[in-house]
Each structure stands twice: as C-alpha cells, then as structure tokens.
Amino acid sequence: MSAETSAVPCKVVPASRIAKKYTEEIKAQTAKMDHKLTLVGLLANGDPAAKMYASWTGKTANSLGFDYKLIEVPQKDLLEEEIYKANDSADVDGIIVYFPVFGDRQDQYLQQCVSIDKDVEGLNFKYVSNMYHNIRFLDQEHTKKSILPCTPLAVVKVLEYLGVYNTLLDYGNRLYGKTVTIVNRSEIVGRPLAALLANDGATVYSADINDIQIYERGDGLRLRQHHVTDCTKTLEQCAKGSDIIITGVPSKQYKFPTEYIKRGAVCINFSSEKNFDDEAVRKVASMYVPMIGKVTIAMLLRNLLRLRENRSE
C-alpha cells in the first residue's frame, strides 16, 4: 500500500444539507396552522441580484407553507411609506426589505421603520442590542424570545451542524476554546456575528478593511458578555491561529489567501461571491461551506414563526 492518500480529506458541505433540518421543522409547524402567514418583500433598488434573491425567498416561503407577496417600489423615496403600510396591515405577518436601497445610513434608518413585531430579519435595534448584551428574551418572564439577525444566526446554525459547537459544554459556552477569524464587520452581519460567537465563548478576530478587533469574554469566560479590544496582529497571524475562518466580502475579486489558513481549519463563506478559491481551500481545510444563502432564508422563515409565537403570548 502507498503511504500517500489520493483523495483530499476536506468535506464540502452544501447549504441545502444544513438547511434541511430547519425547513422540515418549519414545514411541520406551518402544516399545523389554520391559516398561512404572509411575508411581504419590499424591493426598491432595481438591482437584478436583489430581484433574484427576492424571487428565491418567495419560492422557498411558498414551498414551506407561507404566502409571499413581493411589492416592487418604483421610487426609493416611496419605500418608507410602503413599510408603514405593511406595518399597519393586519394581512402582513412579516416584512423583509431588500437592501441596499440608498447604500448609506439611510438604509439603517429604514430598517428601524419596520415594526419590531414583523421584523423577520432581526435587525430592529432592540433585537440587535439584546444580542450584543447576550439577552435572549424580550420580557422578564422569559416567554418571548428575542429575534436574532438571520445571516449571523445562519452562520451559527452552520457551525452547529459542523460540530464546532460542543454540546457537552453549557449552553452559552459552547465555543469555549475556539478561535475564529471573520473577514467583514458590517452592522448587519460581521459585527453581530462576532458578538454572537464571542458571547458563546469563542475568541473572535473581526477584520475589516481598516483594522482587526478582538471580541472575547476574557480569561475563563469571566465576562457575561463579550468585550472588544484592538488587535495588533496581522490578518495572517490571526488566521493562522484560527480554527474557523468566515468570509463575507461582497466583491468578485476578493479571495481569502489560502496560505493563511491553518491545516484542518473550517472555512465558511457568507458572501454571495465566493471568497475562497474553491480548489485550493479544499487542500487545507477540514470542512468548507461555500455558500450559506439557503440556511439564511430558513432562519428568516423561522424568525417569522417565532414572531407569530411572541404575538400569541
């Protein structure tokens, strides 16, 4: 027998396989409901990629037992009004706005216009603030679960599927001992994701184009929630010491340098562009998830069900 193996040992895991458990749970729940919940999508940017994503959300929502209604808003300036209409309509259970619209701070403002009771994306300030402070419920009685931002939540579910969360550890500490590098620090994914993983016990290097920050709960998980400090290491040093590399750079050109990846690391990309070199990453990673969109949509619909539960309490 030869001493060399020919097959590359990396597991490439498609998002569909990870999403399956959740789509089945969702289907079982909607099957028991006496009327279908309605999700409204608001599209105001005329971007073909956003339109694709919108139609994809629609198909998935319909196939899982929801009604999906896409409203195309002809002018950006009319979007705010449409959001308020959907907020007030008794026929609408959940709202998703396809960003970017203005592509600046106004988008953040628009996101906050969505009623907290219909915010399936989990981007309402209250939800995001709860997440940063590791508060899991909306009420003192712990009957209403706080909604989590759906893309960061999808990454968490991907990590759970991959066995990175250790279920033997206490809930909330299950990433203790894991080091993660995240390339993206956007307000809707990168920063909340870093906070979520650090709150679960990980040491997270959060990198954006300007600098790198460390999110962590201190020695021995001393802190209840993460704190953030500046990192003096380079991306290469951070990545080489990381068990998990997560990328979300919205650029066709960007590729994470394969030579920065530690042998046997777990690589996950949440950008709609492939941030890893598909061929090269397989030679060094132990597990690789090239795209997570299907898990994100499952989380969005799961949030819709959860919002419904919160209302019925």
Added chain:
Amino acid sequence: MSAETSAVPCKVVPASRIAKKYTEEIKAQTAKMDHKLTLVGLLANGDPAAKMYASWTGKTANSLGFDYKLIEVPQKDLLEEEIYKANDSADVDGIIVYFPVFGDRQDQYLQQCVSIDKDVEGLNFKYVSNMYHNIRFLDQEHTKKSILPCTPLAVVKVLEYLGVYNTLLDYGNRLYGKTVTIVNRSEIVGRPLAALLANDGATVYSADINDIQIYERGDGLRLRQHHVTDCTKTLEQCAKGSDIIITGVPSKQYKFPTEYIKRGAVCINFSSEKNFDDEAVRKVASMYVPMIGKVTIAMLLRNLLRLRENRSE
C-alpha cells in the same frame, strides 16, 4: 446585571460517566453468552498500588459478567512460566500482567510472552505494529479486528465523549484540524497514543523528558499514516498552540504548568497521579478529565470480548 460571571465555565467530567456507555454495552453482551469468559490477572511486583488496581479490575470484571482470577506470583522469575500456563489453559480467555515487574526491557519481553489470542491489553507486537501503520484488521478479509492498547484506546474514547472527534468528517480523519500535546512517550501509552491521534488526523506534540516530537499525516493529511519529525519549539510554545493537553507523568510532584494551557483547551490526565492542579486548571480549560482509569478497564474488558469474537471466526 453584573458583567462578570461567578461560576467557572469548565466542565469536569468523571471517568465513570464516560465509561458508562461501554460498561452497559459489555454487560449486554456478556448477558447473552452461555458461559462466562475468564480473565486472569498476574501480579508479581508486590506493589500495593498495583494490588489496588488488580482488585479494582477484578471487581469491575465480576460486576460486568466475567470471571476474574488473580494469581499472585511470589517471585518475579516465576512470572514467565505462569504466563505460559495461562496461555495454554483452555479455562483462560484473557490475560493481564500488572507492570512494572522488572521495570526495564524485560517487562517488554514478558508482555510479548502473552498469547496474541489472550492479550486484552493490546500490547502484542502485532497489535502495536498494526496500530502504528493504521491497519485496523488482522486478516485480509477484514473479519478480525486488531486489538488496540487499552489506555491509548481509553483516551480516544474520552476524546470522542468530549466531542473532540468530529463525526461529520470521514472515519480516520476526525481529528483533522486539532492540535494535541501529550506529556509522556512511554511505549505502552504515550507513543502509541500519539500515533493513534495522528493517524486520525491530529497534529500531535509528543513530549518526554528529553525532547519533543511531532506526529502528523502531513499537509492535507497527505500520508496514509503518521510520520514523526523533531520539534524545535518549547513545551510552552507547543502547549499554548494546543486544543488538547494530555498528561501521563507517573510522579506525585509533577504538575503541568497551568500558564501553558490555552484558554478553553481540553485537559486530560491518564497518570494515576494528578498531573494538573485541580483548582487552577478549571479556571482556564473548557473541559477537564482528572482520571481515566475506569474507561481503561472498560476498554480492557471490551478487548476481551473482541478477542473472543476473533477466535470464533
């Protein structure tokens, strides 16, 4: 709410909890057998600790449906003859010799005197050589499983229980991406353990009093079995980069320096002496297994059942 948690998040896992699954499997198997298998223990060293261990093996064996017979050999020189007697006796199914006897190379010789068909400890050269070469069966037809040395095997089972083995990866690659430091390179535990873990995909720093070696299967697990190279790093550097620290130093005085342990690492001690400072290690490790003796005995009895299966093919 205070930002600091008071409870230390480390999980201390007793060996009894890990052993339970195996002892129950063993009990279920012995319950189905028409006669009890007999395990013979040969004690020739007069060491009170060995006598304790022997009586403990006996109690466990009896409680799990075996017959256990302890033979105390009054003179070291008579041990070899007793081993051959047990080899030849149709009433004996498994043999365990309590080492050290001479405390030198003669012990290795004596271990090889035990019949391969009755070697519950898995220390026969054939078994050990198969293990180093990652060969899992004794025959070409793959009907007879090769026996694994029981203490290294117990450590593997501990790591499986702790969720360190990732079951999503292919069998044989499940430690890919994990770095392990082992302090002990004895022929009966440390070296086979390093080989086993490296064969399963880990990068292993194997430290003894003289030097440190690296056991690994190369970039991308290129090799079918591990190779060994010298390590130029210090124990501190190795340990600080390790997800798992395993100690087996047979000394009351020895304590692994807590400051070498990476935050959130997994710590396991297989020595009968506690090699970690119980209090301190809990402040930095995510999981800690202070002793593994009960798992080792379970593996020994499991090997006895496996030897029986191999004979009946």
